[in-house]
Amino acid sequence: MKYFLNIVIRVMIISVFSSSAMAAPKADLWPYWNVSNPNNPQSIDHSAWQGILDRNLSVQGDNHLFGYGSISDQDKKSLHQYIQQLTQLDPRQYNKKQQFAYWVNLYNALTVQVVLDNYPTKSITKIGGLFSFGPWGQDIATINGKTITLNDIEHRILRPIWRDPRIHYSVNCASLGCPNLATQAFTAQNTEALLAQAEREFILSDKGMKITNGKLQLSSIYDWFVVDFGGQSAMLDYLAKFKPEIKRIITKPNFSQPSYEYDWRLNGS
Incomplete structure (x- = not known):
């Protein structure tokens, strides 16, 4: 009986939060991350993420589909190492263009990682505790001793710092309704082109x-x-x-x- 009640409660929660009236988190700046070094010419290497995308992401019609069920053990290891590489950096030491690519790629890589950790699943919304609608509010990484969630990256860092609505076309929530996971890793050099492409593709698709x-x-x-x-x-x-x-x-x-x-x-x- 208790198990049945838990299932009913979970279904009710998902029904409420998955409706079009779902209240999204506000853009609420985390000041600690709003620091940059415009004079730092160094770049962050995202080639490992690019390799993972090349080998596991396929384009089918309006959708970019990730091969969660067919990814190799080597690529799983590469993904873990890439995330570890990023989280060991202090992004505040880089310029704003490097930072934007850093946060977007980290968000997308962490999302793929959390799905892989819970695969098989039919929806990312089924990942999390009984009273969770997806993993977005769960602690998922530590950077500079600060514990971070996916919500933190999107709503407390990217949105309030850059104030560009096209951010919504860059971060991927592992769902068909979401703007596609880009086939290219974001870099300081290609960010504007990728944002413009993602914006146009999503708006002109039926899901947009x-x-x-x-x-x-x-x-x-x-x-x-x-x-x-x-x-x-x-x-x-x-x-x-x-x-x-x-x-x-x-x-x-x-x-x-x-x-x-x-x-x-x-x-x-």
Whole structure:
């Protein structure tokens, strides 16, 4: 009976938090990490992560799928070593461009690692304790003696420091509804190009935005993080730059609010 009740409670929690009305964490700066050294010319090596992506990430239609079930033991070891390499650095000693690539790649590598640690699973949302909706709030790494979660990286470091809504296209939550895990590791040199590419690909895909019978369906990202896009009106204007037909829909007198969808199934091949 107790086991049955636990399952019921978990289902209720997931039902609440997986809806399009899910409250996303606010961008809440962690000041400790808002330090950089603009005069440091050194770069951080992300070649190990690039190798893992090359060997395990496949492009199928609108989706980039990771081979969680077929990854080699050597690549699992390489992933562990890469994460260890990054967490032993002090990112505050690097310039801002190096830092951005550092945090994005670390987030994505840690996400792959947590899925592998709990594989097989149908969804990352099933990882965590009874009262958890996914692993995002769990302690996952230690840097400079500071324990860090995935939520910390996204909502307390990346979003408040860089204030670029395209961050949402760079960090991957191991789900089909999420903007794709990039086939290239982020670097200080390619960040702008990768962000622009990811932005365009996601918005123009059905999982980013879809128009059916004159009705607009958007990714729940544009609901959860609408504040990052300047509010709903600004967000719709922004999307219309990529799909002009949106403008015709939202200016109609009988325009109804967009619906929001998100696919939490694992992005596995």
